[in-house]
Amino acid sequence: MKRFITLIILLLSSTVIFAANAATDLEGGFKLGPAIIMITILVIFVMVGIIFRAKNTNDFYAAGRGISKVGSGMAIASNWMSAASFLGMAALMYGSGYHGLSYVVGWTGGYVLLLILMAGQIRKYGKYTAADFIGDRYYSRTLRAVAAVIAILISIAYCVGQFGGIGLLFKWIMGIEYWLAVVIGGSVVLTYTLISGMLGVTKNMQIQYVIIIISFLIPLFILTFKFDYFWLLPQIGYGSVVSDIVGGIPLAETADLVNKYGHEFAMVPMPEYAMPWDPATGQTFFQWIAIAFSLMIGTAGLPHVLQRFYVVPNAKDARWSVVWGLFFICILYWSAPVYSAFGQILSAHPEIGALEKDAIVVYTAQLGNIHPLIVGFLAAGGVSAAFSTVSGLLVAGSSAFAHDLYVKVFRPDSSPKIQLRMARYGTVVMAVIVASIALLKLALIGQLVAVAFSLAGCTIFPLFLLGIWWSGSNKQGAIAGLIAGGLVSLIAIAYFIAGTQGVTLPFNEFIDYYLGAWYFAVFGAPLAIIVHIIVAKLTPETPIEIRKFLTESVHS
Amino acid sequence: METNNQEYRISFFKPSNPQTTANRNMVLWLLLIWTVAIFGFHVVLKLIEEPTPEPILLSYQEVSQNVYQGNASLNEMQTFAKVPLQVLSKVFIVPEERIELQNALNWAIFQIADDEEKDALKAEIANFKAIEEKTTDILAQDYQQAKIELMAVAAPMLGLSDRDVRTKILPLELNTEYPQNMSEENIAQLETVLNKYLIHNESVLTNMTVLGFPFHYFYTAVFLLILFVVLCWIYCVRTDVLNKKYGIDD
Numbered sequence: 001m002k003r004f005i006t007l008i009i010l011l012l013s014s015t016v017i018f019a020a021n022a023a024t025d026l027e028g029g030f031k032l033g034p035a036i037i038m039i040t041i042l043v044i045f046v047m048v049g050i051i052f053r054a055k056n057t058n059d060f061y062a063a064g065r066g067i068s069k070v071g072s073g074m075a076i077a078s079n080w081m082s083a084a085s086f087l088g089m090a091a092l093m094y095g096s097g098y099h100g101l102s103y104v105v106g107w108t109g110g111y112v113l114l115l116i117l118m119a120g121q122i123r124k125y126g127k128y129t130a131a132d133f134i135g136d137r138y139y140s141r142t143l144r145a146v147a148a149v150i151a152i153l154i155s156i157a158y159c160v161g162q163f164g165g166i167g168l169l170f171k172w173i174m175g176i177e178y179w180l181a182v183v184i185g186g187s188v189v190l191t192y193t194l195i196s197g198m199l200g201v202t203k204n205m206q207i208q209y210v211i212i213i214i215s216f217l218i219p220l221f222i223l224t225f226k227f228d229y230f231w232l233l234p235q236i237g238y239g240s241v242v243s244d245i246v247g248g249i250p251l252a253e254t255a256d257l258v259n260k261y262g263h264e265f266a267m268v269p270m271p272e273y274a275m276p277w278d279p280a281t282g283q284t285f286f287q288w289i290a291i292a293f294s295l296m297i298g299t300a301g302l303p304h305v306l307q308r309f310y311v312v313p314n315a316k317d318a319r320w321s322v323v324w325g326l327f328f329i330c331i332l333y334w335s336a337p338v339y340s341a342f343g344q345i346l347s348a349h350p351e352i353g354a355l356e357k358d359a360i361v362v363y364t365a366q367l368g369n370i371h372p373l374i375v376g377f378l379a380a381g382g383v384s385a386a387f388s389t390v391s392g393l394l395v396a397g398s399s400a401f402a403h404d405l406y407v408k409v410f411r412p413d414s415s416p417k418i419q420l421r422m423a424r425y426g427t428v429v430m431a432v433i434v435a436s437i438a439l440l441k442l443a444l445i446g447q448l449v450a451v452a453f454s455l456a457g458c459t460i461f462p463l464f465l466l467g468i469w470w471s472g473s474n475k476q477g478a479i480a481g482l483i484a485g486g487l488v489s490l491i492a493i494a495y496f497i498a499g500t501q502g503v504t505l506p507f508n509e510f511i512d513y514y515l516g517a518w519y520f521a522v523f524g525a526p527l528a529i530i531v532h533i534i535v536a537k538l539t540p541e542t543p544i545e546i547r548k549f550l551t552e553s554v555h556s
Numbered sequence: 557m558e559t560n561n562q563e564y565r566i567s568f569f570k571p572s573n574p575q576t577t578a579n580r581n582m583v584l585w586l587l588l589i590w591t592v593a594i595f596g597f598h599v600v601l602k603l604i605e606e607p608t609p610e611p612i613l614l615s616y617q618e619v620s621q622n623v624y625q626g627n628a629s630l631n632e633m634q635t636f637a638k639v640p641l642q643v644l645s646k647v648f649i650v651p652e653e654r655i656e657l658q659n660a661l662n663w664a665i666f667q668i669a670d671d672e673e674k675d676a677l678k679a680e681i682a683n684f685k686a687i688e689e690k691t692t693d694i695l696a697q698d699y700q701q702a703k704i705e706l707m708a709v710a711a712p713m714l715g716l717s718d719r720d721v722r723t724k725i726l727p728l729e730l731n732t733e734y735p736q737n738m739s740e741e742n743i744a745q746l747e748t749v750l751n752k753y754l755i756h757n758e759s760v761l762t763n764m765t766v767l768g769f770p771f772h773y774f775y776t777a778v779f780l781l782i783l784f785v786v787l788c789w790i791y792c793v794r795t796d797v798l799n800k801k802y803g804i805d806d
Contacts, residue, residue: 095648102774105594108784112590116583116791124806197599197705229770235778239768246770251719261694266721267646274773277755280648285602286559292594319795323788330781337777348647351694352726469568547564555566555576556804 026355026366028258028490029175034376038173041211041380042188042387046195049204069317071206073324076308080329082158082389083165085336086216086382088446090364091357093340095444097394098155098339099271099283102291103446104333106453108326111293115322118300120315124554128310129396130303130460131404137467138478139543141409146482148404150459151303154452155397156300156434161448162188162386162393168359169383173376179439185383186435189229193391193427208388213331215381218374219365220338225366227257227265227342234239235334241341245273249345250386259367263349273344287519291450294521298453339364358445398426443517444448450518451493457521458485462528466536468554471547477536485528492520559674575802582794586787589794593783605757612642623664624738631666635717637664638722641714642745645725645754653749660746662734668713675711680706681730703727 085107121198127133129153135144166189167182174181248269254311257265272280277288278299293339299305307356312318343364355363361382365375408415414422442448463479466473496517498505505511515523572576616639622628623636640657643649649657669677684702691699706727716723735742764771769778799806 052735073703098773098776101773105776105780108781109594112586112784112787112791115788116586120795236767239766239774242773243765243768243770248721251721251724264721264724265646268642268721270608270646271756271758272646274770275758275762276598276605276772278756279751280646280753280756285598287594289598316796316799319792323792326788327785329787333781334778344647348645350644350725469564469565469566475802516728544564547566550566551564 008021013162013370024320026363027172027175031173031175031372031376034173035371036380037376038380038383041384042192043210045204045384046192046386048207048317049195061479069320070324071361072312072317072321073326073328073367074209075205076325077213077328077332078205078388079308079392080305080325080389081209081212081332081385083162083330083386084381084446084449085332086212086385087165087168087358087361088161088444088449089333089336090339090343090361091359091444092446093337094343094360096283097278098276099278099281099288100446101293101337102133102288103450104293104336104448106450107299108330108333110266110296111322111329113296114300114305115319115326118306119309119318119322121554122306122405122464123312123315123318125468126310126553127139128307129400129404129462130306131400133467134460134478135307135408137406137546138298138463138475139546140475140478143475143478145405145409145481147285147460148388148400148409149339150486151400151404152397152430154303154456154460155393155400156430156437157452157455158304158435158443158449159390159393159397159430159434161445161452162390162446163434164448165358165386166383166390166443167270167438168356169362169379169386172359172362173379177508180427181437186431186438187386189390190394190431192387193394193431194424205388208384209328212381212385212388213328215377215384216332216335216361219370219378220335222374223338223342223364223368234338238338238341241338241345242274245269245341245344246271246275259346259349259352259371261349261351261367263351264344265345267345267348270344273341273392287516290516290519293456293523294454294519296448297461297521297525298450298457301456301459301461301464301475302338302453303456304392306395306460306464307452310315332436336361342368394427394430395423397430401426401430421434425452427436432527442496447518454492454517454519454521454524455489458489458524458528461525462520462532466529466532468550470533471542471550472536474539476539477532477534480535481528483533484531485524488515488520490526491515492517492524575798575804578798579795582798586791588619590784592789593780601759601761604759604761606632607755608758608760610754610756611673612639613750615639616750624743631715633664633668634713637661637668637714638716640664641722641726641729643750645722645730646753653752656742656745656749657730658729659735660738661729662681662731663736663738665710665715665730666734672747673713677709677730678732679708681732684727684730685732694776695753706730 057419062423089100089103089107091100092103097275099505122133125133125137129135129148131144131147134147135141143378163182163186166185167178169177170185171178171181174184178186187269217234220238221231222280224231224234224237227241229240245267246269249266251264251266259265272278277283277285309318312321341359343355343360346352346364347360352367363381365378407419411418459482462485466477466481491511492515495505495511495515499508499512559654565572568580568583571580587793615635619628619632619635622632628636636661640661644657644661653675665677666674684706687699687702693699707723710726710730711718711720711723714726716726738746761772762770766774798804
């Protein structure tokens with residue numbers, strides 16, 4: 001079997017070499033090279049899944065107890081790194097400079113909270129899903145159902161941005177319309193999820209991580225080398241690029257450095273790229289803080305992230321895997337700004353026209369005249385990043401539907417077979433919903449994903465934080481807090497949707513600014529926590545069994 | 557039952573034994589460092605910032621009065637025209653603001669030109685626009701040729717050298733339709749746009765450089781992430797030590 005797979009991989013890679021000159025223009029037509037690279041990578045993922053398939057359910061959930069901390073760190077990182085990290089972050093910095101760094105900080109700083117406040121305790125609590133924990137800790141079947149619904153909503157919101165990224169990359173690779181690309185890309189990712197969902201995941205995730213990070217880093221070494229910056233460590237070397245953007249690059253110094261279209265590597269001073277909350281970007285200090293804060297607490301409230309800690313062997317491994325996971329994530333996050341900095345200079349000439357910001361990573365590599373196959377590999381890496389996250393989210397969402405809603409709430413007597421069937425239906429329905437929303441192209445990928453974070457920060461985060469650290473937190477408090485956080489979310493999202501449809505609601509400007517769709521958790525989460533505490537103080541205490549369990553098992 | 561009910565209380569702030577106390581203190585310390593490093597730094601950045609104009613905005617302020625009163629020298633007119641051109645050379649300009657800037661630029665360059673030059677300039681612009689409209693490939697010979705010819709006519713009028721970045725941008729921003737005079741409204745709108753794009757929040761933290769970076773950029777994009785990994789690492793090491801000390805096996 002293994003020999004057979006190696007043969008296929010070799011065959012596929014040889015076709016890649018023949019396809020070398022296919023990719024040309026920034027958009028252009030069908031690109032054979034990148035297409036083959038992408039298909040090869042996806043085939044490798046499925047093959048690896050087959051080779052290392054989970055032997056039994058325990059194996060499946062535990063996702064390989066024998067795996068080292070480094071290995072499970074890689075799994076955390078690959079699970080985390082999505083189209084938002086791969087494409088979206090560079091896009092935000094490209095479009096709004098220093099403001100974009102609030103996303104970088106937000107999507108990494110949250111791991112500190114997650115680790116020091118939750119990771120070990122969640123492992124000790126020992127449930128399988130976020131809804132399981134909430135239903136159990138707050139001794140309420142209703143809350144379990146509500147938590148499952150919220151987990152599904154968060155998965156959907158999170159996936160919309162991913163589908164947008166998949167659509168952009170498929171559009172780029174295949175040279176087709178965006179809507180068609182979303183439909184095709186969505187179908188491929190759905191098929192992939194249905195196949196790989198049955199297979200072991202963790203080994204796959206390590207390989208995914210390695211491919212994603214290598215494809216992302218190679219162009220950076222080339223760019224820094226080519227344009228004469230310190231290339232041995234592009235993550236530091238691009239510092240001078242940022243300073244050059246601020247101070248401007250005169251023509252004389254760069255006589256023979258040009259982009260793909262012969263525009264010289266030069267630009268007028270653009271301090272707005274690096275100066276904080278620059279008026280030119282239209283973003284303020286408050287928004288910087290609000291986004292960083294919302295993304296951080298959102299990180300510590302995302303069901304599919306929290307769920308990863310249930311599957312590590314013990315609390316110690318849960319903790320250490322976060323350190324490694326964060327380190328591996330940071331490698332990507334240290335690197336993403338390099339793309340936006342080079343993208344800024346390489347696309348500075350107005351002849352380049354307005355570029356699709358979310359594809360700036362790929363365009364920058366192209367504009368920098370990097371070999372089409374390497375750009376193809378980069379795009380394929382982006383597809384893998386989106387695929388790994390989407391399949392994880394679709395599985396999390398559909399298991400919330402099948403396991404937490406259907407079985408535990410509606411049909412406790414259903415057989416495992418029916419459960420599995422419901423999970424598959426759930427996956428398909430979710431994918432269709434997500435694709436339809438992605439077609440609307442409501443905002444940048446990074447912003448769409450940020451909506452999911454704020455939603456998690458307003459709803460799930462307070463329940464976990466208080467549930468773990470305060471035995472006084474009870475069912476009534478949880479319900480009240482959830483209503484408060486849910487209302488804030490509802491208002492923010494309603495205003496956002498109304499805005500995209502051109503409808504003006506009362507207090508539009510005020511709400512849009514203070515409860516922006518990407519950062520409403522900045523007020524929503526503290527409100528939910530305060531309401532939770534007040535109501536819990538006024539209502540009957542948590543039953544003794546749960547407090548006993550908390551004391552003896554979680555905090556011993 | 558009543559006594560039982562008093563037991564098994566967990567509160568982060570009221571630890572019940574030495575181990576939970578040690579854990580609480582460590583978590584609070586780490587949270588404090590985390591908060592100060594992220595939010596504290598940015599509050600400081602906000603507090604000490606000074607809105608600082610780019611040098612080109614200062615030169616605009618020097619010449620604008622003479623220009624609008626119609627008694628500017630050639631040199632002053634050229635300085636004036638370069639201001640909107642420089643802003644147009646930046647990467648992200650809102651389309652409506654682009655029009656304001658182009659209006660000012662074109663008004664100025666046609667003020668500078670004498671009658672003969674005006675006709676030549678108009679002819680070159682019309683020629684370039686016609687080709688630009690048809691062309692689908694910016695590398696096409698005729699397009700490049702028309703662009704260079706227009707550049708050759710227009711750049712000297714503004715006193716721009718070949719080796720100036722703005723020279724390369726100039727042909728794309730020229731237009732034969734421009735306001736005949738800069739009304740008060742035009743001027744006000746132009747100045748709003750200039751202030752938006754040419755004033756930046758600078759301070760000692762943004763002007764220092766570290767490893768080539770502006771300091772605050774390095775701090776946020778590189779250092780903070782290192783700090784996060786280190787904080788996590790410290791937490792894990794300390795927790796392992798504490799657990800060993802209190803004999804907790806997890």
